[in-house]
Amino acid sequence: MRTIPVVAIAVLLAVSPAAALDGTEILKKVDANLQPESFESYRKLINVEPGGARREYLLWTLKKGDGKIASVFLEPASEKGRATLRLGDNMWLYIPGVGKPIRITSLQSVVGGVFNNADIMQLDYHVEYDVRTVEEQGAEYVLDLKAKTTTVAYDRLKMWVDRKTLLPTRIECYAATGLLIKTLYFKEPKAFDDGRLRPAILETDSPLYKGYRSYMVYARIKKRVVPDEVFTLDFLPRLETMR
Amino acid sequence: MRVAPRAAAALLLWALLIPAGAIRAQDEIRLEDIEKEIARTVERPYSLGGFLEFQPTLFGLDRDAAFHRLRFLDEDEGAIAAQYDLGLRLEGAYRKGIFSLFARADALITQGDLDRVFRIDLLEGFASVKPTPGLALDVGKKVVKWGKGYAWNPVAFVDRPKNPEDPELALEGFYLLAAEAIRSFDGPLKTAAVTAVALPVAKDVNEKFGETDHLNFAAKVYALLFDTDLDVMVLTGGSRTTRFGVDFSRNILPNLEVHGEWALITDFEQAPVNERGQAKRRVDDVMSYLVGIRYLTERETTFIVEYYRNGTGFTGEQMEDFFRFVETSDATFLGTGNPTGIRRAVTLAEGAYGRPNPMRSYVYARASQKEPFDILFFTPALTTIVNVVDRSFVVIPEVTYSPRTNLEVRLRAVALVGERRTEHGEKQNDYRLELRVRYYF
DSSP, X not given: OOHHHHHHHHHHHHHHHHHHHHHHHHHHHHHHXXXXXXXXXXXXXXXXXXXXXXXXXXXXXXXXXTTEEEXXXXXXXXGTTOEEEEETTEEEEEOTTTOSOEEEOTTSOSSSSSOOHHHHTOXXXXXXXXXXXXXXXXXXXXXXXXXXXXXXXXSEEEXXXXXXXXXXXXXXXXXXXXXXXXXXXXXXXXEOTTSOEEEEEEEXXXXXXXXXXXXXXXXXXEEOOOOGGGSSTTTGGGGGGGO | OOHHHHHHHHHHHHHHHSOGGGGOOOSOOOXXXXXXXXXXHHTOSEEEEEEEEEXXXXXXXXXXSHHHHHHHTTOOOOSEEEEEEEEEEEEEEEEXXXXXXXXXXXXXXXXXXXXXXXXXXXXXXXXXXXXXXXXXXXXXXXXXXXXXXXXXXXXXXXXXXXXXXXXXXXXXXXXXXXXXXXXXXXXXXXXXXXXXXXXXXXXXXXXXXXXXXXXXXXXXXXXXXXXXXXXXXXXXXXXXXXXXXXXXXXXXXXXXXXXEEEEEEEEEEEOOBOTTSOBOOEEEEEEEEEEEEEEEOTTOEEEEEEEEEOTTSBOHHHHHHHHHHHHHHHHHHHHHOOOHHHHHHHHXXXXXXXXXXXXXXXXXXXXXXXXXXXXXXXXXXXXXXXXTTTOOXXXXXXXXXEEETTEEEEEEEEEEEOOTTSTTXXXXXXXXXXXXXXXXX
16 A cells, blocks of 8 residues: 555656756746846837827846846936846835935836836846746646745746747736736747847736736847946946946 | 916916827837837937926915014015926936036026025036946036935935925035945845045035035945945045944835934034023034834835934924024014014024924824826825924825826925924924926926
8 A cells, every 4th residue: 555655756756856847947948038148128118008098118228147137217208317226136216316226126116007116127037936837738838937935026927938939928927815917928029139039029918907008118139248336226326327 | 577377377287188198199019110219219328308397385374483483574474375486407418438427407486475586506517437337436516315214314424405395306416526436246245335525615615515615525335235235434524523324224024124324423513592592502422313114015005114313403492492582582573673682583593493303303204105096107195204302293195196208296285283382383384285297308
């Protein structure tokens, strides 16, 4: 009678690490395919309200390695110069004219509307999430991701990945309670400066904001490595001078 | 000349009557168009912008209050006064290689029952050289922004004080030379930075900073150590007495930040008056400090709470003596016409007794709710500032709404509550109502 548990444990030991490894490898490749490890980018955030009115924000971003990301708003005029910095789990917001950068959390929204800070200062997925399971569904992998810490904005992600291109097509973002917060759709693959094909449009809808849609449109993604000193609190007010 | 109210009315009409639908665009994202638009923006080495602002204010005057009597003496301005402010802010920046220029200026027209003013102020205007990201040199008029507090910054040794009723207003800088060096590391110490400031004070240069004919030096060392922001700062030079400070800020939970500041001001001179107006000069080392939190709930309510101990402030007894002196001087002036006492009281009110938060102990609390009832770009907030010593306080309910890109409307009421001979009970106003319409360009 002891053979069944022994066999079950042996199977688990044999299968689980392999599945986890595969999932992690897939996720790392997804990250590499979405953006270079260190880069600069110009993005447009667009909120479309149920009546059709639009609000647009232009954002310039620098990212370095696994945990350093800094962004500054270039448009509209009311947000110009507003800059954010993320060093791992630490996040700060600098508002020109107001004072020193203040500490913020990933769930807050820098600009109001559907986008929150975690969307704007997204680190690589494999840095913030562990792969729990991987399934094959037709031409796609479906990855179930669990946040490594409670500081991550979304507790769980369900990610659909194209098996051929290893690019995500859709991600559902869930709170710890199981509530669906938003769904991201990756669209219009385009060759960027390094010749790699990446989705140029990230569309979002949320059951919390019925009728609203938001888009993150990547116009430029370019490999660029800048000194670590750029990702510091004292440098944040000068961030735009790096453009 | 009634330019301000007319222009303001036109701005208001434009802001409120044009429906949002008039600027609606199709729900269509054309990658090509966006790329062209971004290319136009990113290639400009300069930027120019700012905002146009109209702010009508209604003051409910407290005709028995000490500061009302000191301002208007024997004139009766009635119980209510209106004021219209029309402001223009311009900001410009230019970059070329390692050099950059920045300027921020305000123009303000005030018309109303109490004041008529036209003013242009250069808030900041400086040149920068940045040979590497880790090294920068600034020269010109600049706001340095030291400290972690939201409403008060006892360690902001080279800045003008914030207005705690509206701490996000842009400040005016001082003319200075500042050098900054930053280094990043791996490990628990992630960043270290040193800032050194030279600030001259002479006739017509930084005169409001302190005693003239001195060159003052200030320095700050910053570290991001174990995920905590830490600063140590010092100011010396003669225009103000030497002072030392430290501050910190840290997220102890993802949605809970704690911060604090501590300042030691050496040889601080204070001259409180007794009820006859006689000053007793005292020189002593004093400490000011602040502790605060910022907390975000799951429903996106943000709470900011700060306690401020102002070592340079007056005690309750000293403030009461001042108010008694105002009462007797005013009675003498109205009874005999002798202005000697009231003139002295006016001078005192223009100095330490009339500055914002002149006493020892305060609590600031603010709760703001982001986008309640799913109304996007709408934020109601409630703020209070309590004088712990005399238990007088200010309550500020407000709503901010952005009906469309670059347009912001803020409506707020400010009620000042307190007994006689308390800070807020003796302020010129019982309340004020403000509407602020701001259009960014």
